[in-house]
Amino acid sequence: MPRKRSRRAETVVLPAAKSLDHRPAPISPNDRRLNFGEKWSYAPAPEAHNYIQLKRRYQLFIGGKFVAPRSGKYFDSINPATEEKLAEIAEADARDIDLAVKAARRAYKSVWGKMPGRERGKFLYRVARLIQERSRELAVLETMDGGKTIKESRDIDLPLVAAHFFYYAGWADKLEYAFPGRTARPLGVAGQIIPWNFPLLMAAWKLAPALACGNTCVLKPAETTSITAMHLAEIFQEAGLPAGVVNIVTGAGETGKALVEHSDVDKIAFTGSTSVGKLLTQAVAGTKKDLTLELGGKAANIIFEDAPIDQAVEGIIAGIYFNQGHVCCAGSRLLVQEGVFPAVIRKLRDRIATLRVGNPLDKNTDIGAINSRMQLEKICQLVDSGLRQGAELVQSKALLPKKGYWYPPSFFTGVTESHRIAQEEIFGPVLSVMTFRTPEEAIERANNTPYGLSAGVWTDKGSKIFKIVSKLRAGIVWANTYNKFDPTSPFGGYKESGFGREGGRHGLMPYVMLN
Numbered sequence: 001m002p003r004k005r006s007r008r009a010e011t012v013v014l015p016a017a018k019s020l021d022h023r024p025a026p027i028s029p030n031d032r033r034l035n036f037g038e039k040w041s042y043a044p045a046p047e048a049h050n051y052i053q054l055k056r057r058y059q060l061f062i063g064g065k066f067v068a069p070r071s072g073k074y075f076d077s078i079n080p081a082t083e084e085k086l087a088e089i090a091e092a093d094a095r096d097i098d099l100a101v102k103a104a105r106r107a108y109k110s111v112w113g114k115m116p117g118r119e120r121g122k123f124l125y126r127v128a129r130l131i132q133e134r135s136r137e138l139a140v141l142e143t144m145d146g147g148k149t150i151k152e153s154r155d156i157d158l159p160l161v162a163a164h165f166f167y168y169a170g171w172a173d174k175l176e177y178a179f180p181g182r183t184a185r186p187l188g189v190a191g192q193i194i195p196w197n198f199p200l201l202m203a204a205w206k207l208a209p210a211l212a213c214g215n216t217c218v219l220k221p222a223e224t225t226s227i228t229a230m231h232l233a234e235i236f237q238e239a240g241l242p243a244g245v246v247n248i249v250t251g252a253g254e255t256g257k258a259l260v261e262h263s264d265v266d267k268i269a270f271t272g273s274t275s276v277g278k279l280l281t282q283a284v285a286g287t288k289k290d291l292t293l294e295l296g297g298k299a300a301n302i303i304f305e306d307a308p309i310d311q312a313v314e315g316i317i318a319g320i321y322f323n324q325g326h327v328c329c330a331g332s333r334l335l336v337q338e339g340v341f342p343a344v345i346r347k348l349r350d351r352i353a354t355l356r357v358g359n360p361l362d363k364n365t366d367i368g369a370i371n372s373r374m375q376l377e378k379i380c381q382l383v384d385s386g387l388r389q390g391a392e393l394v395q396s397k398a399l400l401p402k403k404g405y406w407y408p409p410s411f412f413t414g415v416t417e418s419h420r421i422a423q424e425e426i427f428g429p430v431l432s433v434m435t436f437r438t439p440e441e442a443i444e445r446a447n448n449t450p451y452g453l454s455a456g457v458w459t460d461k462g463s464k465i466f467k468i469v470s471k472l473r474a475g476i477v478w479a480n481t482y483n484k485f486d487p488t489s490p491f492g493g494y495k496e497s498g499f500g501r502e503g504g505r506h507g508l509m510p511y512v513m514l515n
């Protein structure tokens with residue numbers, strides 16, 4: 001059934017893009033360019049959310065209890081797809097942080113730090129099972145608060161969240177095998193700060209290994225996506241996790257800063273922007289605190305002439321339009337070997353025109369809402385810079401909903417290495433396409449970035465994969481696939497993408513002292 005045009009035939013108003021009109025134009029019925037809207041539209045298939053119990057206000061989770069912030073201040077969390085307020089979130093200040101760190105220290109000294117690993121493991125298994133039981137509800141909440149599609153929160157985020165708890169539950173009583181011949185001891189209290197792109201998954205990446213190793217935690221979610229973390233807190237209560245083992249404090253940068261500066265924190269783990277990462281490096285220098293950073297990326301996805309092109313184009317689509325491009329390891333630079341450039345561009349063009357942008361709770365939606373107005377403005381600014389510096393933009397003419405924050409799937413051609421869009425993280429559904437002639441040139445271009453988080457290689461030849469991969473300065477390289485995650489596999493970057501690994505046996509290392 002074709003969608004009724006009257007309901008959604010609105011053009012997007014992109015706040016930052018006044019001077020250059022690259023916004024999707026209204027579609028005329030005769031316009032066949034990049035407009036498969038009618039042909040490809042599906043009947044609405046919205047995920048039910050009427051059973052979701054949102055609280056009017058979410059408090060802080062400290063010492064096993066939900067408590068009001070000392071300041072009495074709250075801020076709103078909105079649904080970026082509708083701009084509706086979902087709930088009020090407590091704003092923690094330095095006094096609340098102090099209470100949370102004290103609760104974590106008490107729990108560390110009195111129970112968790114000395115509990116045998118096999119007992120800690122039981123709690124983690126219980127948490128993992130409760131997450132699985134409530135995974136649909138958590139996926140819907142994740143989509144409502146953050147804007148990501150239900151397809152992803154349901155099929156990617158939540159299964160991985162549970163898998164991380166299961167995986168690290170398994171290590172809790174086997175640390176002597178993780179580090180043969182050495183004794184692994186916990187560090188103490190870990191302060192953990194996470195971003196908004198994978199709210200629950202980042203919480204799991206941080207909490208599960210820290211707890212498995214016997215540390216206690218103070219977690220700070222991102223200010224636009226705190227709700228699911230507070231539902232996770234309920235799961236910790238339900239699992240009977242001893243009070244204070246996990247504390248969750250909400251708020252923005254100031255709250256995070258207070259956590260980093262607290263004198264009784266032993267370790268800071270951070271995922272987010274490189275600029276904040278640099279601030280944290282300065283803040284912990286000269287203190288007893290350990291630090292791990294997982295920062296941005298500007299990954300190169302390299303397509304060789306011998307690659308299976310259709311498969312590669314699908315991988316590129318998944319690599320950059322997946323999760324609205326809100327992925328630090330997104331394949332945001334595409335390097336295409338010259339001989340296949342026209343074919344790849346033609347296929348990409350056709351394919352982005354079929355991507356469905358809109359209601360993230362609809363099961364058929366491919367690209368949901370941009371997480372916040374601020375992020376949308378940042379995307380628009382970078383796209384403007386690309387146009388000003390002379391690159392050409394190809395953009396889907398998908399009809400965008402009137403309310404909410406949206407950006408249509410887009411890519412740039414004619415990009416040179418000095419363009420900002422080739423160097424900076426756009427963190428949106430925008431790809432920069434460049435070409436290369438030889439494998440050496442591909443490697444040089446791929447490595448020509450201050451980042452070093454991830455990369456992708458597409459070729460028919462296994463030997464070429466190994467040759468290229470060994471020369472790429474990236475923590476993760478996918479070959480003939482992209483954006484695949486598994487709790488057993490370490491993740492992390494080189495250079496300005498940070499240091500320390502999360503996931504796998506490596507992911508235990510940042511949370512132990514080895515003797």
Ligand code: NAD
Nearest residue numbers: 194195221222252253256257272273276295296328425427
């Ligand atoms: P950010 O780095 O500002 O925020 C990440 C987390 O750090 C949030 O919880 C935030 O509240 C907290 N924070 C902010 N300032 C802090 C400070 N001074 N001390 C301690 N904690 C602080 O990222 P953002 O503003 O949400 O996004 C900006 C850019 O960061 C994005 O456009 C993107 O390029 C990048 N980013 C990267 C990732 C990633 O996974 N690597 C995730 C989200 C955003």
Ligand code: MN
Nearest residue numbers: 077078145224
């Ligand atoms: Mn929100």
